[in-house]
Amino acid sequence: MAELSFNVDHGYLEGLVRGMKAGILTQTDYHNLAQCDTLEDMKLHLQSTDYGKLLSSSEEDLTVSLVDNKLRENLVTEFSCLRTNALPPLSTFLDYITYSYMIDNVVLLITGALKQRDVAELLPRCHPLGAFDQMAAVGIARTPTELYSAILVDTPLAQFFQDAVSESNLDEMEAEILRNKLYKAYLESFHSFCKNIGGATKDIMCPVLEFEADRRAFIITVNSFGTDLSGADRSALYPSCGKLYPEGLRLLAKAEDHEQVKAVADCYPDYKMIFDDPEPGSDFKTLEDRFFEQEVKLNTLAFLQQFHFGVFYSYIKLKEQECRNIVWIAECVTQRQKSKIHNYIPIFQGKN
Amino acid sequence: MGVPEPEESFLSLDAKLLRFMDQLELLEEKRATLNSLIEQGWFSLSKARYSMGNKHVSALQYASEIEPLVCVHARTLDNGEAEFCIERVTQSKESGKDERSVEDIGPQEEGVRRRNKPKKDIARSEKAPEVTPVKKNDQNPQQDPLKWFGILVPQSLKQAQLSFKQGMMLHFQTSLYFMIDAAKVRSDNFDNINMAYKSKRHNQIQKNTTCQ
Numbered sequence: 001m002a003e004l005s006f007n008v009d010h011g012y013l014e015g016l017v018r019g020m021k022a023g024i025l026t027q028t029d030y031h032n033l034a035q036c037d038t039l040e041d042m043k044l045h046l047q048s049t050d051y052g053k054l055l056s057s058s059e060e061d062l063t064v065s066l067v068d069n070k071l072r073e074n075l076v077t078e079f080s081c082l083r084t085n086a087l088p089p090l091s092t093f094l095d096y097i098t099y100s101y102m103i104d105n106v107v108l109l110i111t112g113a114l115k116q117r118d119v120a121e122l123l124p125r126c127h128p129l130g131a132f133d134q135m136a137a138v139g140i141a142r143t144p145t146e147l148y149s150a151i152l153v154d155t156p157l158a159q160f161f162q163d164a165v166s167e168s169n170l171d172e173m174e175a176e177i178l179r180n181k182l183y184k185a186y187l188e189s190f191h192s193f194c195k196n197i198g199g200a201t202k203d204i205m206c207p208v209l210e211f212e213a214d215r216r217a218f219i220i221t222v223n224s225f226g227t228d229l230s231g232a233d234r235s236a237l238y239p240s241c242g243k244l245y246p247e248g249l250r251l252l253a254k255a256e257d258h259e260q261v262k263a264v265a266d267c268y269p270d271y272k273m274i275f276d277d278p279e280p281g282s283d284f285k286t287l288e289d290r291f292f293e294q295e296v297k298l299n300t301l302a303f304l305q306q307f308h309f310g311v312f313y314s315y316i317k318l319k320e321q322e323c324r325n326i327v328w329i330a331e332c333v334t335q336r337q338k339s340k341i342h343n344y345i346p347i348f349q350g351k352n
Numbered sequence: 353m354g355v356p357e358p359e360e361s362f363l364s365l366d367a368k369l370l371r372f373m374d375q376l377e378l379l380e381e382k383r384a385t386l387n388s389l390i391e392q393g394w395f396s397l398s399k400a401r402y403s404m405g406n407k408h409v410s411a412l413q414y415a416s417e418i419e420p421l422v423c424v425h426a427r428t429l430d431n432g433e434a435e436f437c438i439e440r441v442t443q444s445k446e447s448g449k450d451e452r453s454v455e456d457i458g459p460q461e462e463g464v465r466r467r468n469k470p471k472k473d474i475a476r477s478e479k480a481p482e483v484t485p486v487k488k489n490d491q492n493p494q495q496d497p498l499k500w501f502g503i504l505v506p507q508s509l510k511q512a513q514l515s516f517k518q519g520m521m522l523h524f525q526t527s528l529y530f531m532i533d534a535a536k537v538r539s540d541n542f543d544n545i546n547m548a549y550k551s552k553r554h555n556q557i558q559k560n561t562t563c564q
Contacts, residue, residue: 068406104405104408108407108408108412112412115412115413115415115500116415116416117412117415117416121412122412125407125410125412126407172499172503173503175502176502176503176504180504219504220504222507223504223505223507224503224504227503229503286399286507286508287507288402288506327401327402327406328398328402331395332398335391335394335395335398337395340395
């Protein structure tokens with residue numbers, strides 16, 4: 001029984017992550033930040049939160065980019081603290097979380113190399129959570145097969161390459177296809193790992209990952225309209241561990257416009273409300289915003305149960321949303337677009 | 353002596369001044385529209401960063417050498433006036449030999465070059481438009497800049513590109529048109545003021561001689 005044995009290996013870290021979760025910004029904090037007129041004011045307000053002197057300690061000019069970098073550094077420090085103290089299977093679980101960042105880094109390095117950007121310029125911009133030893137060599141691969149066999153075969157990403165190997169030259173289209181195929185394999189692998197763990201971890205993580213899979217299918221479909229990516233090509237990119245599999249994915253592959261995608265979403269109650277037309281008078285939200293909102297709702301549910309690994313995943317995702325919120329407010333402040341400043345997504349309503 | 357009536361010059365001057373004021377008002381309106389389009393474009397870029405991640409919509413996504421999709425050709429005519437025309441490089445799938453791209457002549461900074469943010473096309477006025485040699489390029493130079501950020505980009509990035517494109521065309525229309533027209537109006541006004549002054553002076557001299 002998980003309740004008896006969980007705390008032996010993972011109790012300390014669950015306690016730690018719940019403590020860190022208590023420091024997530026509240027509505028009051030966001031309200032204060034939205035009132036600021038400059039980034040300096042925002043820095044002042046952030047000092048009274050768990051971020052403390054994060055921005056004050058830097059000597060560089062205060063820009064939105066610096067704020068983003070510092071918030072990311074903070075998250076990486078917290079994650080490293082959890083990962084270094086983790087025992088299996090939590091260590092494997094936390095490693096799974098880092099693979100998505102590794103995939104993003106690989107694609108960033110490939111597209112940077114296509115634009116003749118120097119590796120020394122690209123490496124600092126990669127996400128630290130997705131760092132691996134062979135990163136500097138990624139840019140020299142010309143095809144996905146070469147990338148796999150010469151560079152990534154000894155990395156954790158090797159297991160996701162079954163469907164992604166191909167002899168086509170790595171241009172923008174191939175890089176996008178590679179990104180999505182790797183992510184599909186990663187998501188399906190993570191889903192089956194959580195299913196095998198069972199118990200509360202499976203109950204919390206599987207719906208979250210199924211939502212992620214379905215979200216990717218919808219976003220890929222909507223963004224592919226007007227591009228060279230055909231329906232047949234994009235159906236190979238849809239992860240199959242979601243609720244949409246198999247019927248929904250089949251219909252999405254055939255969709256040619258936004259209305260047809262909405263018709264597919266109408267068959268699933270969770271997704272129907274995401275694609276519903278907004279109420280008159282309310283703010284316009286993009287599709288991505290609505291998916292982010294739903295993701296936050298699902299992740300906050302993780303903290304209602306104990307003795308499972310979902311809290312770690314959810315904490316990372318919620319902190320990322322918090323970073324996005326703070327950076328959004330900072331952009332609105334610097335561009336003087338105060339009318340849209342409240343488009344952030346509050347994470348915990350009221351008290352934590 | 354052949355000096356025109358002063359009233360005619362003054363009337364013509366007034367008409368030109370009124371026309372100048374009307375055009376100034378039009379210019380200010382268009383400038384306001386341009387500013388709001390640029391702000392909209394920047395804001396859409398921020399929204400794209402929110403969805404895609406800050407590092408995925410940044411300077412890393414474009415090369416340090418960029419080929420313009422829109423060029424401005426300028427030349428001076430015999431009567432001293434400047435003529436401008438906009439050449440839009442058409443996007444085609446095959447990069448054939450007869451597609452011309454503009455080569456950098458001499459030092460890199462020759463000519464007036466306004467390098468804008470990655471979503472905007474670069475405009476450059478050339479002093480010698482007859483020299484446009486063929487330049488070989490490894491990559492397809494007519495690639496849509498949207499593709500620098502990936503194939504599956506969100507709607508906000510497409511909106512940003514649209515805003516910047518509209519802003520660019522508005523900028524061409526207003527700045528080039530008004531540059532030519534303002535130069536013409538200025539030179540006409542100068543001639544009129546000169547003539548009006550000459551005729552006034554002539555009248556004064558005549559008055560003085562009749563009084564004496």
